[in-house]
Amino acid sequence: MDFSLLTTEILVALIGLLVLVVGLVLPDRGKQLVGKLSLLALAIVLVYALIAFPREASYFNGIYQVDVFGNYFKILFLIAGILVMLSASKYIKRFAAKSSEFYGLMILATLGMMVLSASGDFITMYIGLELMTISFYILTAYLQSDKRSSEAGLKYLILGAISSAVLLFGMSLVYAMTGTTIISEIAGAWTMQPAMAAGLVMIIAGFAFKISVIPFHMWAPDIYQGAPIPVTTYLAVGSKAAAFAALVRVFMLAFPPGSISFNWNIILAVLAVLTMVIGNLIALTQKNVKRLLAYSSIAQAGYILVGLVAANTYGLKGVLFYAMLYVFSNTGAFAVATAVEVDAGSTDIDAFNGLAKRSPMLAAIMTVCMLSLAGIPPMAGFVGKFYLFSGAIQAGYLWVAIIGLVMSMVSVYYYLGVAKAMYIGVSIDENPIKLDVPAQMALWACLAGTLLIGIYPGPLSNFVQTAISMFL
Amino acid sequence: MTVSLNDLVFVAMALVIVVAATGVVMLKNIVHSALSLILAFVGVAGIYFQLSAGFIGLVQIMVYAGAISVLIIFAIMLVMDKSVEKTNLFSPNIIRLLAGMGLTFLLFVTLGVSIWFTKFPVVPAEGPVDAVGMLANLFMGDYVIAFETAAILLLVAVIGAIILAKGAEDKQ
Numbered sequence: 001m002d003f004s005l006l007t008t009e010i011l012v013a014l015i016g017l018l019v020l021v022v023g024l025v026l027p028d029r030g031k032q033l034v035g036k037l038s039l040l041a042l043a044i045v046l047v048y049a050l051i052a053f054p055r056e057a058s059y060f061n062g063i064y065q066v067d068v069f070g071n072y073f074k075i076l077f078l079i080a081g082i083l084v085m086l087s088a089s090k091y092i093k094r095f096a097a098k099s100s101e102f103y104g105l106m107i108l109a110t111l112g113m114m115v116l117s118a119s120g121d122f123i124t125m126y127i128g129l130e131l132m133t134i135s136f137y138i139l140t141a142y143l144q145s146d147k148r149s150s151e152a153g154l155k156y157l158i159l160g161a162i163s164s165a166v167l168l169f170g171m172s173l174v175y176a177m178t179g180t181t182i183i184s185e186i187a188g189a190w191t192m193q194p195a196m197a198a199g200l201v202m203i204i205a206g207f208a209f210k211i212s213v214i215p216f217h218m219w220a221p222d223i224y225q226g227a228p229i230p231v232t233t234y235l236a237v238g239s240k241a242a243a244f245a246a247l248v249r250v251f252m253l254a255f256p257p258g259s260i261s262f263n264w265n266i267i268l269a270v271l272a273v274l275t276m277v278i279g280n281l282i283a284l285t286q287k288n289v290k291r292l293l294a295y296s297s298i299a300q301a302g303y304i305l306v307g308l309v310a311a312n313t314y315g316l317k318g319v320l321f322y323a324m325l326y327v328f329s330n331t332g333a334f335a336v337a338t339a340v341e342v343d344a345g346s347t348d349i350d351a352f353n354g355l356a357k358r359s360p361m362l363a364a365i366m367t368v369c370m371l372s373l374a375g376i377p378p379m380a381g382f383v384g385k386f387y388l389f390s391g392a393i394q395a396g397y398l399w400v401a402i403i404g405l406v407m408s409m410v411s412v413y414y415y416l417g418v419a420k421a422m423y424i425g426v427s428i429d430e431n432p433i434k435l436d437v438p439a440q441m442a443l444w445a446c447l448a449g450t451l452l453i454g455i456y457p458g459p460l461s462n463f464v465q466t467a468i469s470m471f472l
Numbered sequence: 473m474t475v476s477l478n479d480l481v482f483v484a485m486a487l488v489i490v491v492a493a494t495g496v497v498m499l500k501n502i503v504h505s506a507l508s509l510i511l512a513f514v515g516v517a518g519i520y521f522q523l524s525a526g527f528i529g530l531v532q533i534m535v536y537a538g539a540i541s542v543l544i545i546f547a548i549m550l551v552m553d554k555s556v557e558k559t560n561l562f563s564p565n566i567i568r569l570l571a572g573m574g575l576t577f578l579l580f581v582t583l584g585v586s587i588w589f590t591k592f593p594v595v596p597a598e599g600p601v602d603a604v605g606m607l608a609n610l611f612m613g614d615y616v617i618a619f620e621t622a623a624i625l626l627l628v629a630v631i632g633a634i635i636l637a638k639g640a641e642d643k644q
Contacts, residue, residue, distance in 0.1 A: 006617075013624060020631065060614040098635055108628050115621050124618040131625040138632030153636075176592055194586035 005057045005066045008049050008074055009114050015041045016107035023100025034100040035092065038107060039085055039438075046078040054466075062184045063121040070118035072320060072467035073245045077113045080238045080327045081106060086442035087335035088230035090342050090435075095142060095228075102142065106234065109135035113238055117245035120253075122171045122181040125246055129167075129210070132242060133160050136235055140227040152226025159209075159219045167206025173199030186254040192261040203250065204267060210243035211301045214275040224294035229341055232290065233334040236297040240304075241323040248308055248319060252471040257311040269309045269400050275302030276407040283414050289337050290347040292414060293330070296373060299411060300326060306397075306404055307388045315391030316468040321460060322384035325372065325453050329381060332369035332446030335439065336362050343433045352418060354427030362433060363422040365447050370415035372450045375408045380453035383461075481522050489515035502552075502559040506544050513537040527604050 019038045023031060049071065057066045085106060092099045112135060115128030137160065141153020175181050177196045178189040190196055205216060212220040224232045251264055279299030286292035304326075307318035337347050339362060344351040356363035372379035385408060392401040435443070453460055492515060495508035513536040520529035552559070563569050600606050611619045 009617075013620075016624075017627075059617070063614055064617050101631060101635055105628065105632070108624060111621075111624065115617065119617075123615060124621070127618045127621045127625065131621055131628065134625060134632065135628050138628070138635065141636055144636070173587075177590070179593065179595065193590040195590035195592070198583055198586040 001059060002057060005052070005055055006059075006064075008045060008052060008071075009111065009118075011045045011048070012042075012107060012111045012114060015045070016104055016111060019100065019107060020104040023104065026100075028097075031097075031100050035085065035089065035103055038103045039082060042078060042082050042085075042107070042110075046075065046082065049075050049078055058120070062182050063119070063124055065118055065120040067118075067470055068467045069249070069470055070114075070245070072463070073117040073241060073323075074114050076241055076324055076327060077110050077117075077238055079324075080234065080241070080331065081110045083327065083331045083335075083442050083445060084230050084234045084238075086438040086445075087233070087331065087338055089438035091228065091230055091338050094145075098142065102139070105135045105139055109139070109234070110238070113242035116242045117249075119246075120183050120249070122175070122183070125250075126164075126168065126171065129243075129246070130164065132239060133164070133210075136231070136239060139231040140223060140235075142231065143228045146226075148226040149228060152223045155226075156219060156223045163206050163209035163216070166202050166209075170199045170202025170204075170206060174203065183250055183254045187256065190254075197262075200255075200262070200264065201267075204264070204271075207243050207247045207250075208271060211240050211247070211305070212298050213271050213301055213305060214278045214298065217275070217279070217298050220298055221291055221294045224297070225288065225291045229290065229334060229338045229347075232294070233331055233338075236293070236334070237327045237330050240297070240301060241327070244304060244308075244319060244323060248316065248471075251308065252311065252316070265309050265311060265395075265397075268305055269397055272302045272305035272309055273400055273403050275299065275305065276404055280407045280411045280414075283411065286414070288348050289340075289352060289418060292349075292418070293333060293337065296411065296414070297330065299407065300330070300373065303385060303388055303404060303408075306392050306400055309397055309400060310388075310391035310395040312391055312395050313465075313468070313472055314387050314394055316471060317461070317464050318384060318387030318389075318391050320464045320467055321387055321457075322381075324460060324464075325380035325384050325450065328446045328449030328453070329369045329372040329379070332365055332443065332450060333373065335442050335446060336366040336369070339433055339435055339439060339443075344429075349418065349421050350425075352421045353425030354430075355422040355425075355433075358427060358430060359433045359435075362435075362443070363419075365443050366422060367419045368447060368450055370418060371412075372454065374412045374415045376412070378451070378454045380450050380457070383454060383457045478522065482519070485515050485518040485522060488512075488518065500558055500560055501556050502548055503545065503556055505560050506541060506548060509544070510537050510541045513541065525603060527607065 015038060018041075019034055022037070023034050026033070053071045053075065054068060055066065055071075056068065058064075059066070085103065092102060095102050109132050112128050112130070112132030116125055116132060117128075119125040119128055137153055137157045140156050141150050143149035171181070173195050174186065174190070177191070177193060177199065178186050180186060180189060209216040209219070224236065227235065255262055255264060257265060276299055279295055279302055283292055283295035283299060286295060300322075304319055304322050307315040307322065309315065310318075339359075340351050340355070341347050352366075355366070368379060372381035375381040375385040377383075385404070389401040389404055392398070392404070489512050492508050492512035496505045496512065499505045499508060513532060517529045517532040517537065520526075520532055548556075563572070
């Protein structure tokens with residue numbers, strides 16, 4: 001076996017551990033270097049991952065799969081991690097002495113996501129999932145001076161543990177029925193019996209919790225609001241994408257669509273519709289931008305789920321495409337919110353008043369990212385939703401696509417509500433918000449990503465096409 | 473249907489686990505709950521022994537019934553600052569209590585029915601001769617990635633515990 005294909009994972013693990021050690025060894029002044037070093041290292045791994053994209057291998061009879069699908073998601077996690085860490089450069093000062101461990105935990109959470117998206121077996125998948133979520137439990141409670149953060153950490157720990165238990169119970173039932181935990185072997189081994197159905201429903205519930213699909217979303221708003229903003233961002237873009245990767249792999253490989261005895265598409269269709277409708281409607285009434293973005297990201301999970309419901313070329317392409325543009329658009333929106341919170345100390349919508357006069361660039365980036373999330377051309381979100389909904393229509397789920405389109409229009413209202421505050425609202429403070437260089441880089445990258453993917457989607461589209469070829 | 477000795481052992485162990493696990497939830501003193509949890513762990517170990525997985529049974533007793541329960545009781549001792557008599561009470565809100573019980577009942581019935589009416593594919597198998605060797609082979613062979621990831625996971629958990637506990641000290 002050629003283990004050199006695991007280089008990406010091994011490098012990320014090494015960087016994570018090194019950052020932890022270096023943070024302990026270096027004197028206080030050197031600790032500021034840790035952030036820059038880990039960013040540089042991650043950037044190098046990203047370049048390597050891009051080069052290694054087409055390389056494939058299957059380890060231990062399919063227990064661990066290095067394939068283009070997993071490689072695509074590894075690249076996505078690395079981009080998301082780098083953008084989040086860049087945008088957090090100023091916010092991180094609030095962590096004081098614990099900032100180097102912050103980087104370490106973020107990197108190890110990335111490793112968990114990579115294992116989750118590349119494992120071809122339930123046990124490895126579960127360990128990856130736990131590495132990711134345990135890192136997030138800690139990161140959520142990181143801001144100990146803020147009571148909300150500790151509360152969010154505790155809530156996430158308890159609810160996350162319950163959802164893991166449900167997921168494990170489901171996996172054990174599937175194992176009892178098929179005698180294997182390897183996903184590709186389950187495909188030929190299952191028969192539809194009551195216990196199998198119970199197991200599958202529990203697996204869906206377990207993953208639905210991680211992607212915060214309604215009715216498994218109850219944790220998301222409180223935790224997104226309570227957690228430090230960079231963690232919220234990573235939770236929304238990284239953790240969600242990783243769970244989607246696992247969900248796609250499990251259902252497309254173990255239960256190929258079109259089987260008569262088990263139509264999982266319809267279960268997911270109902271969940272997707274509930275999520276799009278309720279998520280968008282609750283977001284309408286939010287007065288805090290962080291909470292608004294939390295509900296918006298619940299609704300976005302609904303859109304992405306539509307692609308898996310369709311389970312055809314367009315749909316799956318949509319899932320991967322949307323997950324990538326979501327990284328740029330959502331991180332952009334959260335990065336502006338981070339800058340505002342560092343400046344004003346709050347993310348209430350009033351804190352955004354008059355932002356266009358104070359920092360026109362920040363306001364413009366926020367507007368572009370939010371319009372992209374709403375699906376307005378020429379921003380990237382439009383192309384993503386085009387793939388998702390045309391996939392659904394092709395697969396015969398016209399009603400899902402129509403509800404999705406209507407709810408996207410509803411979402412424009414609350415996204416523009418923020419834009420209205422920024423452009424029409426009046427602020428007492430007239431000084432521009434000061435940004436440091438890394439945060440500016442992150443913002444520019446998010447803006448460029450959102451616009452470029454929207455105007456010229458060709459390259460990413462081809463990239464995605466290669467990544468999903470193994471399922472169709 | 474004949475009931476073998478093997479089945480009787482299983483039923484006995486299952487009863488121990490269910491009664492002990494119910495005790496964890498129902499007992500009002502959290503120390504009693506912890507002790508009841510140890511009993512449940514021992515019951516699970518019994519099931520492992522019955523399945524001729526002796527090594528895992530021993531590990532279960534040593535790690536869970538031994539180390540982890542001691543940790544739980546230590547944690548209770550360190551955190552507790554009031555009398556232990558009424559430390560593990562039900563929610564005083566009767567509606568929430570009923571809703572929780574209702575949901576539990578529904579889950580119990582659904583899972584119970586679905587498992588009861590399923591024909592599980594039974595594979596007659598002997599217990600492995602060299603269970604420890606087989607485990608070692610799996611850990612260092614097929615599941616080596618999961619094994620190494622689990623090592624990192626434990627490290628993250630330890631670091632997290634230290635960070636969170638230390639932060640609480642800083643505040644004082």
